[in-house]
Amino acid sequence: MAKRTQVVIVGAGPSGLLLGCLLDRAGIDNIIVERQTKDHVLARIRAGILEQTSVDLLTSAGAGARLAAEGIAHHAVNIAFDHKLVSVPLGATTNGKVVTAYGQTEVTLDLYNLRAAGGSQTIYSAGNVEIHDFDRDWPFIRFVNNGKAEEIACDLIAGCDGYHGVCRASIPDNAITTYGQVYPFGWLGLLADTPPVSTEVIYANNDRGFALCSMRSMTRSRYYIQCNPADNIERWSDDAFWDELRRRLPPETAEQLITGPSLEKSIAPLRSFVAEPMHFGRLLLAGDAAHVVPPTGAKGLNLAFSDIYYLHQAIESFFANNDIAALPHYSQQALARVWKTERFSWYLTNLTHRFNADPFEQKMKEAELDYITASPAGRLMMAENYVGLPL
Ligand SMILES: Cc1cc2nc3c(=O)[nH]c(=O)nc-3n(C[C@H](O)[C@H](O)[C@H](O)COP(=O)(O)OP(=O)(O)OC[C@H]3O[C@@H](n4cnc5c(N)ncnc54)[C@H](O)[C@@H]3O)c2cc1C
Known part of the structure; x- marks a missing residue:
């Protein structure tokens, strides 16, 4: 008989690991299935600036101790045009909100350690991951583990598998619309x-x-x-x-x-990309699986975490109240913030780059x-x- 869990999370990047930790705290069984090795995932160097909401979320998940000790608050952002430097204060303008420098590599390690201490299962080096029947009430995933085909049945699948993952690609073309541009x-x-x-x-x-x-x-x-x-x-x-x-x-x-x-x-x-909706049947997309921003303004990781904030609430409501409407509601809530963040990343990219010789x-x-x-x-x-x- 196939293994069973409540939520299968595809992808052990920051989105998948944070979701797993928050579901663990809520007592919801989950298994993460990741294509790469653990060492590969933990060595990846990417983002480095956390919004206050990301810091708060990591702290509420139980992964905030090292971040509190080692993170460095930034109180301003500086912009230089042709060698003239100006500074925009952050805290003084936003009632004390700042951003914190703390690398994505460290965030991933903290989440990995938290999950390992809690004992929930993460399957690394999973080959040929496929997701099935997520348009019905009994989804399952199939993959190759140590050379053997395996299946896991579940109630929900969380697609946290990044831009090149299998989850978004498995949604029928006529059920999803994509928007975006690649920068020159x-x-x-x-x-x-x-x-x-x-x-x-x-x-x-x-x-x-x-x-x-x-x-x-x-x-x-x-x-x-x-x-x-x-x-x-x-x-x-x-x-x-x-x-x-x-x-x-x-x-x-x-x-x-x-x-x-x-x-x-x-x-x-550099690209901007959004897929909508972020929900199809019992499949929910989060993080880079659903959207990508150019790194200007450091929003990619933070946007992934705001998805997880809405998604863990939706999943908890689904299981606590048999609330199927929580799933499309997740997509609406997440996308409202996604589009505003896409706008800012696109705006800051255009403001700070030279790619058009027009004076x-x-x-x-x-x-x-x-x-x-x-x-x-x-x-x-x-x-x-x-x-x-x-x-
Ligand atoms: C090169 C690079 C540099 C970046 N620099 C910055 C930056 O400076 N600032 C910033 O804010 N953001 C940056 N980002 C964006 C930021 O890193 C991402 O937004 C963030 O990693 C999103 O997390 P995620 O968990 O949603 O996706 P990912 O980190 O992409 O994680 C997805 C996980 O899913 C796994 N996976 C993929 N396919 C499958 C499959 N078929 N089956 C199972 N698992 C699968 C992947 O191996 C990966 O571990 C950068 C991104 C890249 C790619």
Whole structure:
């Protein structure tokens, strides 16, 4: 007889692990099925800035102790246009809300440790994962585990399997609409064990292209420069990266830059993408499986977590009250926040990047920057979106 659980979660990234931990706390049985090895998942380097709502959610799940000790609050966001640096205060504009620098790698490790301590099952290295009968009342998944075919029957399937996963792709085309755009540039990122050049994030719009100075801790920095998405990473030595970054920063910032050997260097394409609805029968999509934002503004991980906030409530209501209407309601609630966050990520990407030689466009961006720094209403718009809209 096939194994059975209440919720099968496909994907052990941050969305899947956080959902599993919250369901554990609510006493709802769940099994996570992940395509990659545990070591691969725990080694992935991605996002690094958490909104207050994400910090609160991780804390309520029981995964907030190391974050509270090691996370670094950012009280402002800096934007430099052609070497002139301006700062938008966060806490002073939003009743004390800030963002916290804490790497996604650390978040994933904390959630992994919490789940391991609770004893719920995670199946890593699962091959050929398929989801079945999620348009009926008895969904199940099939996969290969240690060379053997296995099935798990369940009440609900949570598709937390990222942009390239199997869950969204299994929904019939006529039941889902997708929206999006691919940007004509990518980000070349470098991670180094060097002190960050600034204690607050700097977004730079320069005639050589965009640059971003961010951090994971007071001894680990993350920097990005706008590049051709088709560029070859082998072409970029560490020295070439540091030289180009310096040229895009205000001189007084560039002078402070401490360089060192890269721990990781990669090129990522930038896209905006939304699939709606995020619910089909007994399948619920969350995180990158349903939407992707360009990394400008650091919303990807935070948006995944706001989905999980709504999703765990919907699943609890489904089991407590036999409330089937909670499932489509989840999609509506999540999408309302998704679209506003997509808007902000798209807006900040357009504001800070150079990809159109039109001088009028650049003048519009300079006027926009003046507005968001000189006007209280402009500052509030920037700050409340940057710290994260309320749930
Ligand atoms: C290269 C890169 C850099 C990024 N940088 C930033 C950043 O700087 N700032 C920011 O805010 N956001 C960033 N993001 C976005 C952020 O990392 C994501 O929004 C976040 O990881 C979403 O979490 P998730 O759990 O929904 O999806 P994922 O992290 O993609 O996790 C999905 C999981 O599902 C698994 N999976 C996939 N297919 C299957 C299958 N068929 N069966 C079983 N398991 C499967 C995957 O192996 C993975 O473990 C970046 C993303 C990428 C890809």
